[in-house]
Amino acid sequence: MRGSDVGTLRRLLDELTERHGRLDGWWPAASRFEVMIGSILTQRTRWENAAASLERLRGAGLLSDPNLLVGATRISDETLVDLIRPSGFVRAKSRACRAVATWVCRVGAADALLASPLDRAAGGPPTTLPALADVDSDQLRGDLLTVHGVGPETADAQLLFAFDRPTFIADAYTHQVFSARGLVAPDGYMPMRALWQPRLQEEGFNAAEAQRLHALLVEEGSELR
Structure with a gap:
């Protein structure tokens, strides 16, 4: 498999x-x-x-309402730091x-991001979120990049897995697999x-x-390391 001709990504997916295997539902989460x-x-x-950090946040009820992270009754900094300690860089x-959480509340997406099911097991196109449905993907990505701590790779992960926008995540695993295949x-x-990213769109x-x-x-990239 060589180059970057049309159909390359489809062939790679196959x-x-x-x-x-299909790896449907690969990102485990109860909500977007x-x-x-x-x-x-x-x-x-x-x-x-x-x-491990997510489990601790879930146990504290902090993944059920973004306002618990930013509202008047928000959790203290020290408690939050302690809860996410397993992930480091606390x-x-x-x-x-x-x-x-502040961004989610500001754009009015909290209810949609909490209520929308993550049912991807069937492999069909996921349901488009009502919140932000009129915002195109480039604009949404630009807005996400204004959020503190959200860089290009994180924004793309959020676009793809939280907002169901077809997105090419060019992370280290992807570089490794493409290089190994002469792509x-x-x-x-x-x-x-x-x-x-344009090729992903061209291939539908x-x-x-x-x-x-x-x-x-x-x-695949994990196996190459």
């Missing part, structure tokens, strides 16, 4: 599905808001550590979690994304397919 917080907690650490991540893999996150990937592709790339 090949990796045959190797690893939980996906957003999880995308912060998994930065610079293993998913197991982020999952000061930066606690501030970022609050920033994400074009420019250095750096944004050059890689700039090349392959829906959100569920893009989610599966990313899950499979992570699975």
